[in-house]
Amino acid sequence: MQNQTNIQIILAAVRRIGDAFLKDFKKNPVPQSMDELLKQLDDIENLCLTSLKRDLSLEFPNMYWHLGDEFDTDSQRTPAQQGEYWLCDAMDGAIQYVQHIAGWTINLVLVRQGKPALSVIYDPLAGEMFWAIDGGGAFMNGKMLNVSQKTDPLVMLAVFDYGHQDKSDNQLNEKIGSTVTKLLHNFGVVRNYGPHGLQLAYVGAGRIDLFIQEDIDTYNWIAGLLIAKESGAELLTTTGEPWKWGSESLLVASQRTTKKYLEIES
Known part of the structure; x- marks a missing residue:
């Protein structure tokens, strides 16, 4: 997975769907009922997963996809049983997206043996791609990241x-x-x-x-x-x-x- 070509393929797939959502940002009316809200959220999830699976299938043809249901508390207590899989949050902050406000990203994680091995967070509005490899550092648009050094x-x-x-x-x-x-x-x-x-x-x-x-x-x-x-x-x-x-x-x-x-x- 630390092969540079693989990493760039993953980043490109996440960027592609994030930019597609950016193009359509604020195009749909803000939902006014539960049915309208659920419809837009379902559309977001389906579009995101379809795009990511298509773009990553050639490089990772047999990879299992696990959808992280944040409303399912019990399922969050342990990793999935597969030894290696994609954990996809189709859009973190989807409520913000449908409400026409900032604060939404595309998140994708490769989980290996119960630990995140690679993760990507793309913020299309800011044009910022965050990613990290376990043991290999963290980056934003190619620049290595470091935590704050404040003391007060x-x-x-x-x-x-x-x-x-x-x-x-x-x-x-x-x-x-x-x-x-x-x-x-x-x-x-x-x-x-x-x-x-x-x-x-x-x-x-x-x-x-x-x-x-x-x-x-x-x-x-x-x-x-x-x-x-x-x-x-x-x-x-x-x-x-x-x-x-x-x-x-x-x-x-x-x-x-x-x-x-x-x-x-x-």
Whole structure:
């Protein structure tokens, strides 16, 4: 997979469908009913998968495709059984796309033996292609990425996010609220931007200093996690344990910044 030709084929396939969506951005009316919303989301998924499968089938003819259903909490606890497969989030931030606002990307991950081996995140609006190879570094438009070197939380940008699972009977809403309050009390700027993978890629690029989430969201995280890790970020749970597939929280930042966060008293 570290063959340069293969990598360029993958990047070109992701760029092609991302640019096709960009060409049609804001062309459809903003959906006004659940039926209209689901129709547009289904169309996005079908178009994206058809394009990617067509463009990658010659180079990877027998590769299994696994669709990451972010609403299925249980399926996110373990990798698929296949030894090697594509994990595809047809469009991270599809809601933003149909609402005619920024914050949508095309994400594709090659999973090998239960770990991301290569990941791609393409932001067509910005013209930015993020990608990483396990053990081979992370890049944006060919430039190697490195995490932020800031030391003062008061000049840091911290972001929080949340998933789609039911939070009514497990105190997740209270935990999320407590975490956001902790961020507001200790970091200079706190935001929620939307597309999970892109936010994690921004950690790798040094644009975001800390990412945190208190619930499981593996499919939305996985592409950005490899990019952040290969840029030098530390991947932990919010209690300071090393993050692994199935962990139910996520804390990503430079090692210096995760240490500062974990030392803050609740």
